[in-house]
Amino acid sequence: MIAPIQIKNTLKEYFGYDKFRPLQEDIINSIFNGHDNLVIMPTGGGKSICFQLPALLLEGITIVISPLIALMKDQVDGLTTNGIAAAYLNSSQNETEQQEIYTRIAAGELKLLYTAPESLTYLENIFSSETISLIAIDEAHCISSWGHDFRPAYTNLGYLKKRFPKIPVIALTATADKATREDIANQLNIPHATQHIASFDRKNLKLEVRPANDRVKQIISFIDERPNESGIIYCLSRKATEAVAEKLQGANINAAAYHAGIAHEKRSKIQEDFINDNCQVICATIAFGMGIDKSNVRWVIHYNLPKNIEGYYQEIGRAGRDGLPSNTLLFHSYGDVIQLQKFAQNSGNVEVQLAKLDRMKEYADALSCRRKILLSYFGELISEDCGNCDVCQNPPQFFDGTIIAQKALSTVARLDGQEPIGVVIDVLRGSQNSTIQEKGYQNLKTYGIAKDIAWLDWKQYVTQLVNLGYLEIAFHENNKLKLTEFAKDVLFNGKKVDLANLVEAEKHIEEQKVTATKAKKNSLFERLRLLRLKIAKEENVPAYQIFNDATLKEIEMDRPMSEDEFVRISGVGKVKLMNYGHQFIKEVIDFTGEKKSKRKGDTTKKTYELYQQGLSISEIAKERKLAETTIFSHISKLFAEGKDIDLTQFIDKHDLESIKTAKKELEDPNTLKAYFEHFEEAIPYSTIRIGLTILDKEDS
Numbered sequence: 001m002i003a004p005i006q007i008k009n010t011l012k013e014y015f016g017y018d019k020f021r022p023l024q025e026d027i028i029n030s031i032f033n034g035h036d037n038l039v040i041m042p043t044g045g046g047k048s049i050c051f052q053l054p055a056l057l058l059e060g061i062t063i064v065i066s067p068l069i070a071l072m073k074d075q076v077d078g079l080t081t082n083g084i085a086a087a088y089l090n091s092s093q094n095e096t097e098q099q100e101i102y103t104r105i106a107a108g109e110l111k112l113l114y115t116a117p118e119s120l121t122y123l124e125n126i127f128s129s130e131t132i133s134l135i136a137i138d139e140a141h142c143i144s145s146w147g148h149d150f151r152p153a154y155t156n157l158g159y160l161k162k163r164f165p166k167i168p169v170i171a172l173t174a175t176a177d178k179a180t181r182e183d184i185a186n187q188l189n190i191p192h193a194t195q196h197i198a199s200f201d202r203k204n205l206k207l208e209v210r211p212a213n214d215r216v217k218q219i220i221s222f223i224d225e226r227p228n229e230s231g232i233i234y235c236l237s238r239k240a241t242e243a244v245a246e247k248l249q250g251a252n253i254n255a256a257a258y259h260a261g262i263a264h265e266k267r268s269k270i271q272e273d274f275i276n277d278n279c280q281v282i283c284a285t286i287a288f289g290m291g292i293d294k295s296n297v298r299w300v301i302h303y304n305l306p307k308n309i310e311g312y313y314q315e316i317g318r319a320g321r322d323g324l325p326s327n328t329l330l331f332h333s334y335g336d337v338i339q340l341q342k343f344a345q346n347s348g349n350v351e352v353q354l355a356k357l358d359r360m361k362e363y364a365d366a367l368s369c370r371r372k373i374l375l376s377y378f379g380e381l382i383s384e385d386c387g388n389c390d391v392c393q394n395p396p397q398f399f400d401g402t403i404i405a406q407k408a409l410s411t412v413a414r415l416d417g418q419e420p421i422g423v424v425i426d427v428l429r430g431s432q433n434s435t436i437q438e439k440g441y442q443n444l445k446t447y448g449i450a451k452d453i454a455w456l457d458w459k460q461y462v463t464q465l466v467n468l469g470y471l472e473i474a475f476h477e478n479n480k481l482k483l484t485e486f487a488k489d490v491l492f493n494g495k496k497v498d499l500a501n502l503v504e505a506e507k508h509i510e511e512q513k514v515t516a517t518k519a520k521k522n523s524l525f526e527r528l529r530l531l532r533l534k535i536a537k538e539e540n541v542p543a544y545q546i547f548n549d550a551t552l553k554e555i556e557m558d559r560p561m562s563e564d565e566f567v568r569i570s571g572v573g574k575v576k577l578m579n580y581g582h583q584f585i586k587e588v589i590d591f592t593g594e595k596k597s598k599r600k601g602d603t604t605k606k607t608y609e610l611y612q613q614g615l616s617i618s619e620i621a622k623e624r625k626l627a628e629t630t631i632f633s634h635i636s637k638l639f640a641e642g643k644d645i646d647l648t649q650f651i652d653k654h655d656l657e658s659i660k661t662a663k664k665e666l667e668d669p670n671t672l673k674a675y676f677e678h679f680e681e682a683i684p685y686s687t688i689r690i691g692l693t694i695l696d697k698e699d700s
């Protein structure tokens, strides 16, 4: 049996975290109890730890089945930087490389081995001679033809449970509806697997939709507000990815296009540059992002409307995997809807595709909380509005739009439902173009009755009327705008129509400027980021694998200046402390030193001066108008720096003994909280900190 404290210590030591994210602990315990598990967790929810951590504590080797070679390499690199012995075995390696891995396995060196479902045969000799501790099947939806990424080789995996009935199997995926879940469990021969279904809500992603006017201009100003932040722009066509990338390059933005038509080698290079923070923006078709695990993608833009909500959700999910606030922006245009309608008409499953597109359109047109709509699509209901979507933050104001509605509807009636939206607006605005002239529309009674409303505003009002159900677009008939039966109520029975005030794109940009968190050029975060980039280049690994953005933010906030403080940062494990701690601590100290020398004196120095004058802690606190705990932390810091301070005067001998014993019993935990809880809150934090500082000094 594995003790909870051992699990917690492993989490901190190897992964650098003090606590688990939702469901992780349950899943891990279930594995330790020998059960099979099926895990549905959205991208960024922390799936991998669910099998990586047990792999470390269980006897033998964990086999991980993963579909993509790029993903395997990425995960193995990540594990290695955390000091975990892992490798992958697949067809991209030559015989010597493979032999080397077999040797490491035979020597009992490896805890995790990644492989593709196609490469199972390579493992036969391992299966017969080594102890398998756990079998993890990642992207498990690939086994089901109900899922959206069916992969034939996955269907061989049911064999594993038959061969090793006593070894726990864990199957993981980010997307699977009920039918797919059952199918996965049955095909893998784990029908009684415990199912763990995490919430689909990614609270850190801001959801925003804007009308697709002047997209490139909007994108450039969006990126200008976020210097150095990585992002992906999804486009519908290869041509669009290139056109957008080119325009961004023209605006001095470090952008590249990525699509399946680009030569393999060049594509890998682009992907690698993006992962390593050498390329800021990727303009891609949906193919991009499948196999990458970059945690600091700060934003995702949809240049075009996606064809369904599943795809949209998966794509925006590539932002903010580190849990930090991230932006998503979708441009909505009817041109895209029409294009996608055509694609759907030519697909094998017309009705389903059209229905899915409809839901996507409803989401984009929404006048109420978008997250509610998104989550309800996945069967998850939330009662409160999210507060982190554009609708919540800028709720539409409604006005009496009856006259506008009547003008539009009667124009459609006079055109006999034979013209698309553009012509209807041209008639309303009294345009003199050739279509109008040729067809004699200038003689209609409603010609030019609404010149005062701008063309683009009309487009949005008509869209609202479509969404309200008074008009419909006949997609099969060249997108002619037609009246619905509800239109009569407005035209003839005096029904009132409420329309939402329009929010202009320009205003959006202005607001963005105010709210965007500007990366300050001289901030500590920026310095830490550059240090990370430098180390990443030296070690030839992606920057986020050194530390993710969330960890850098925490370093910026907490300013750790000793190893003791540094290891308390979330994301800092034992190996990373050893490998990088020194450099990051130095950066913090240098930065803080520079800042402070600019101000008058150093805060701990001031405390030290008062201490030397013989003031007590409470007197110093009063004098400096700071909390006593702050003064205690200064004193501890000064002591650790080697200043002549007798710390023992601040701590009862008994307490010091208790802390010493607890340190042993708790196996030297990394958090003060562990001690605080151990003493059932009887010894205050400041005392624990002082005790540990003394003990650390004794040890060193």
Ligand SMILES: [Zn+2]
Binding pocket: 368, 369, 370, 371, 372, 385, 386, 387, 388, 389, 390, 391, 392
């Ligand atoms: Zn909302």
